Amino acid sequence: MLLKFTSIITILLYSNLIFGQIDEVNPPDYIKTINFKGDTTETQLPILSLGEYVILEFDALNGDEADFYYKIEHFNFDWTPSVLVKSEYMDGFDNQRIRNYENSFNTYQIYSHYKLTIPNAQTKRLKVSGNYMLSVFNNDDELVFSRKFMIYEDKVNVGVSVKRSRNIEFIEEKQRVEIVIDSNTIPLNNPTQTVKAIIVQNNNLKTAISNIKPQYTVGNQLIYRYDTETSFWGGNEYxxxxxxxxxxxxxxxxxxxxxxxxxxxxxxxxxxxxxxxxxxxxxxxxxxxxxxxxxxxxxxxxxxxxxxxxxxxxxxxxxxxxxxxxxxxxxxxxxxxxxxxxxxxxxxxxxxxxxxxxxxxxxxxxxxxxxxxxxxxGNFYQTENNYKVIVYYRDLGGRYDKIIGLGEGSSINISN
Structure with missing residues (x-):
């Protein structure tokens, strides 16, 4: 009986390990300046259109000209592993060596600069939209660091407007985000269950508001006009x-x-x-x-x-x-x-x-x-902040969360 109970606990712990939310792994001290972007964007949070290049660059300051390898995994909207196998979301192979690197030139600090571009000769294409994690390993197959990125399909229009808080207590300190999703091109079945939105302030996933469901629908539009649920502290200019x-x-x-x-x-x-x-x-x-x-x-x-x-x-x-x-x-x-x-x-x-x-x-x-x-x-409603809204959709019977739209707004012209 005790053996059976122990086995059940082990299975539950293993299940949590497999299906729990995955977070990024921070690099060791000798890895610096991790620059992650798309081919047309200068951002540290790559949100890429399907088919666009993703570029990862970083420096290794140990002077070893070490070999690094990369792996790519697909995730659900809440960063739990999806059920898709690699062949369903990728053409080609990962677990390949990062071949493109150069040593520093005319610097006091010696370092090697590595650059990975996807697609490439080995990883030919990422086939589906959604959340991805790119992980970098060393020669001993030890995880060095990992970074999140997203790929979206432009299937819906996402309108984003930034307004002052309606709560008098925070009217001078907070900003709230209103969203309108226009789904004229595709039907969204049972949107309160199948559509989820995440709001990201200044490309910082750590402070993002996630799993926002539509408040109500008008025709083909999903309307989000929350106050507390979609409010951010205004912060101050950096x-x-x-x-x-x-x-x-x-x-x-x-x-x-x-x-x-x-x-x-x-x-x-x-x-x-x-x-x-x-x-x-x-x-x-x-x-x-x-x-x-x-x-x-x-x-x-x-x-x-x-x-x-x-x-x-x-x-x-x-x-x-x-x-x-x-x-x-x-x-x-x-x-x-x-x-x-x-x-x-x-x-x-x-x-x-x-x-x-x-x-x-x-x-x-x-x-x-x-x-x-x-x-x-300090927190001030006047602060200029950038907001991105990522829209996820899993149709009834679907096996993974697609990203069907991306909207962007700024508080530079904030209104009441």
Whole structure:
């Protein structure tokens, strides 16, 4: 009887392992600057039209010219593994070596730059829309890191408008997203059960609102006019710096120094939550690799030790403060934590980043799940944010979740 009970527990645990929600795996310290995009988009969240190229680039700083391999898996809308086998969603093969790499040129930091493009000679085509995970392995078949991407079919029109919150308590701090899905070209059977939408703010899947169902239908249109369910904190414009010329102090940089590598010291930042909102154009948390003297920044841009500093905030003195942005896929860990320097009376952090233009902000966080993005920067309804709406559909009897539409909107012209 005990053996039977143990077997049942083992089966249940194994089932959860197989069918549970899968998250991205963060890279080790020697893997830097993971740039994931489509062939026509400059974004760290690839949402690609079916048939479009997907491009993954990254640097390995260990100087080994190591071999890396990639695998591609298909997922349901909630990032649980789909039932499709590889031949149903892919023409060709994965588990192939990434053949395209170059070593850095004329840099203090030695690194190898790898580039993977799909489709390629081995992986000829991704055949269906939906959620995908691209995983990179080393020579010992150990997982190094993984990244999510999506492929969509343009089957429905998705209208996105951004408005102020209808809740008086948050009218100055929140933005809400209204959605209209026009399905003139295809019938959507039982849409409250078969259609699901996800709203992504500034390409950050970690703060996305998912599994939004249509509120009501009018003819061929699905209408989403929620308040609480589709509301986001407005946040504030990102801070930024630029160091495309590593030998001179550029935008946001107070001074430079050369030791084993270049060191760039940023101007000390301060909290903005209690100050009035000021419009300051940003790229919504993203970054771009640049080098003013290089023809190919991918291999000629150098790595620089970036020194962040933040004035202390009395109300947050017992809280964990982190540097936050798309430069590391919005990961919060020990490498992003600010440490209080009693001698200088500031919080500091030092990161090794590739030359370029970077957006960043400071957040209060205890891991990815408990984050207060506006505790230091503030939340303002006027903040310019980008919103993407991804629409999933699984027809009655369907075996996987298709992505049938993509909509995009901005709060630059937010209305009541």
């Amino acid at each position: 801070l930024f710096f630029e160091n495309k010329d590593v030998r001179a102090a550029n935008t946001g940089i107070q001074l430079i120094d050369l030791k084993d590598l270049y060191h760039n010291y940023l101007f000390t930042n301060f909290e903005r939550a209690t100050r009035p909102y000021t419009y300051n154009p940003d790229i919504n948390g993203n970054y771009v690799i640049l080098n003013i003297d290089a023809e190919n920044p991918s291999i000629e841009a150098d790595y620089v030790w970036m020194h962040f500093s933040l004035l202390p905030i009395e109300s947050l003195k017992n809280k964990d403060i982190h540097v936050y942005g798309n430069f590391n896929n919005y990961v919060i860990d020990e490498s992003t934590k600010m440490i209080f320097d009693e001698y200088r009376n500031v919080y500091t952090n030092t990161m090794l980043l590739k030359q370029g233009f970077y957006n960043y902000k400071y957040v209060v966080a205890n891991g990815d799940k408990n984050m207060e993005e506006g505790a230091i920067s």
